[in-house]
Amino acid sequence: MAKYRIVTPATAGAHYDFEMEALAGIDAEIIEVPAETAAFAEAARTADAIYGKGMAISAGTILLLERCRVIALGSVGVDSVDIAAATERGIPVTNVPDTFIEEVADHAMTLLLGGFRRLVEQDRMVRDGRWREGRPQLSAIPRLMGQTLGFIAFGHVARAVALRARPFGLRMLGYDPFIEELIMPPYGVEPATLEEVLRRSDFISMHAPATPEAAGMLTERHFRMMKPGAIFINTGRGSTVDEHALITALQQGWIAGAALDVLATEPPQQDNPLLQMRNVTLTAHVASASARFDPARKRRVGQELALALTGRWPMSCVNPAVLAGLDARRWQPESMERGPNS
DSSP, X not given: OOSEEEEEXXXXXXXXXXXXXXXXXXXXXXXXXXXXXXXXXXXXXXXXXXXXOSSOBOHHHHHXXXXXXXXXXXXXXXXXXXXXXXXXXXXXEEOOTTSSHHHHHHHHHHHHHXXXXXHHHHHHHHHTTXXXXXXHHHHTSOOSTTOEXXXXXXXXXXXXXXXXXXXXXXXXXXXXXXXXXXXXXXXXXXXXXXXXXXXXXXXXXXXXXXXXXGTTOBOHHHHHHSOTTOEXXXXXXXXXXXXXXXXXXXXXXXXXXXXXXXXXXXSOOTTOGXXXXXXXXXXXXXXXXXTTHHHHHHHHHHHHHHHHHTTOOOSSBSOHHHHHHSOGGGGSGGGOTTOTTO
């Protein structure tokens, strides 16, 4: 029997070769358990770690944990875990915030350019034999250089998008109340209030995370502030936007268009009006996808699990209050037999 037991929801066809690269040397094993709540909770109760993927880990489940030293996620988003409950128990929750930043930034820039130059509509015109309609449509829009790109939240992805946007001659504004203003200017971004970003931007790129505070952050009031020619881009989370308000904004002409990789419900219902709008570009929550996606994030999960199980600091703890409040002596390898929350 391995020294460390890591419990994870059973997934068809899953393998753990990449995770085990970091875990094999510490005598750890990953055990798959049916994702049904009762069965998973019982198996997790005596586990040394939880590898959360594809299921919610509730406060009720966290309350039962006796030995857990870490809950590791292979995603940027952490809304599948009750972070407050984990923090209360002193259990670090880790994610992988920086393994596919470049891919998401590429996708956001692609949506910006494709939406602005009406790429999907132009493609349809050619295919439908409407060749002569293409030039008049684009002749009605300004050139890209000199337009303003506004960021809502200015984390890793937004910063990477700014690096891509700057050579196109875009002016840039950024709103993020959780970072120092001095972080923005080196990227060519002017710090601004949310209202300034909404009123002044020709493109608005949404990067807020899926937190309770950001849920439904952009409402009808915010879309009414935007320019009639603005294009709204979202490669973050659909839950940060009141989707009904966005639909209304597009239908009423408050904004010119949207380019979305994320929606409130995924996959969307076929009667979702966004699917029928010619001024909307949609992709299937694929911004992070590339050939390196699975290997990179799985190796990172393995590293986080190995660090926490051997008494070291995780690289990406999303509940820093846990780390700040723990007695450092309990995070030494020789004194971690029962875990930080025991």
